[in-house]
Amino acid sequence: MTFMAKSLLGATELSAARIRKLLATAGAFSRTPPPALLQGKTVVNLFFENSTRTRTSFELAARRLGGATLSFSAAGSSVQKGETLIDTARTYAALGADCFVLRHSASGAPLTLSRAVRVPVVNAGDGFHEHPTQALLDAFTIESRLGSLKGKRVLILGDIAHSRVARSNLQVLTKLGARVTVCGPPTLLPPGLEQSSEIEFAYRPETVLPDADAVMALRLQTERQSKAQIPSLSEYARFWGLTADRARLMKPEAVILHPGPVNRGVEIAPEMADGPRSLILEQVANGVWVRMAVLATVCNPEGLEKWLAQAQSQTGGSRRG
Numbered sequence: 022m023t024f025m026a027k028s029l030l031g032a033t034e035l036s037a038a039r040i041r042k043l044l045a046t047a048g049a050f051s052r053t054p055p056p057a058l059l060q061g062k063t064v065v066n067l068f069f070e071n072s073t074r075t076r077t078s079f080e081l082a083a084r085r086l087g088g089a090t091l092s093f094s095a096a097g098s099s100v101q102k103g104e105t106l107i108d109t110a111r112t113y114a115a116l117g118a119d120c121f122v123l124r125h126s127a128s129g130a131p132l133t134l135s136r137a138v139r140v141p142v143v144n145a146g147d148g149f150h151e152h153p154t155q156a157l158l159d160a161f162t163i164e165s166r167l168g169s170l171k172g173k174r175v176l177i178l179g180d181i182a183h184s185r186v187a188r189s190n191l192q193v194l195t196k197l198g199a200r201v202t203v204c205g206p207p208t209l210l211p212p213g214l215e216q217s218s219e220i221e222f223a224y225r226p227e228t229v230l231p232d233a234d235a236v237m238a239l240r241l242q243t244e245r246q247s248k249a250q251i252p253s254l255s256e257y258a259r260f261w262g263l264t265a266d267r268a269r270l271m272k273p274e275a276v277i278l279h280p281g282p283v284n285r286g287v288e289i290a291p292e293m294a295d296g297p298r299s300l301i302l303e304q305v306a307n308g309v310w311v312r313m314a315v316l317a318t319v320c321n322p323e324g325l326e327k328w329l330a331q332a333q334s335q336t337g338g339s340r341r342g
């Protein structure tokens with residue numbers, strides 16, 4: 022298998038069966054003492070953009086599997102002297118990297134890197150493009166609370182145009198059989214999405230909230246907007262924010278997600294982010310299991326298969342992923 026084929030570059034390339042396997046593996050890791058599947062391996066976090074959750078959970082995931090981690094930040098590195106992404110990665114490869122976890126502002130940077138180095142690459146968020154491990158952990162979190170996503174209605178609310186989280190979630194959720202509706206200001210909906218036969222569209226959240234099983238509020242990404250695409254933050258919050266009044270339209274059992282970081286009072290009211298429906302901190306915690314599944318799959322697929330077979334024989338069959 023090529024290093025590019027071993028890589029996880031986006032949810033678009035994942036089949037439903039592969040997604041199911043990753044979620045089942047994350048579930049197995051969450052129930053059992055972690056095996057040392059990354060013993061002797063070094064995972065290098067190459068972060069060219071800021072991160073709290075993704076970076077920390079990849080580090081924890083690698084360490085829980087017995088691996089070593091190296092953490093790179095563009096600030097304070099030789100990137101400031103003009104060194105390129107590829108030369109930076111080649112330097113780490115020469116130092117013994119077994120896997121690169123890459124976050125970058127350029128869409129397609131993980132694909133470019135995977136073609137340039139003989140080390141598998143995991144996409145930890147690239148520009149507007151994809152954030153596949155976020156979508157996997159979102160699916161894992163919804164299913165942990167509500168059961169199978171098949172037939173569930175998920176509303177993705179907010180700044181869809183600039184959201185790599187939305188792009189990856191559209192892939193993962195629809196492949197797992199969810200009905201997905203995207204809703205946001207017309208200026209923040211990507212052109213062409215209305216043509217999709219798999220995704221529903223709404224311009225007002227009130228029309229979808231009563232039927233939604235899960236609502237995913239997205240961060241308003243002002244740093245990625247080339248020009249003002251909304252009149253003001255308060256206007257956005259008034260028409261598109263997940264406020265207490267809007268949440269009252271939801272079914273009693275429906276849940277709220279947000280990938281973080283949260284703009285409190287903009288896309289979601291503080292009482293909704295912290296309230297009983299909110300799964301935001303469960304998303305964070307589940308991110309470690311999901312990233313363990315991804316790293317084990319990428320770095321040691323044979324060892325993982327053996328461990329899964331053993332774990333299954335000990336529990337007498339598979340349980341929910």
Ligand code: CP
Nearest residue numbers: 072073074075280281
């Ligand atoms: N959801 C997410 O990617 O958060 P961080 O930017 O903190 O990693």
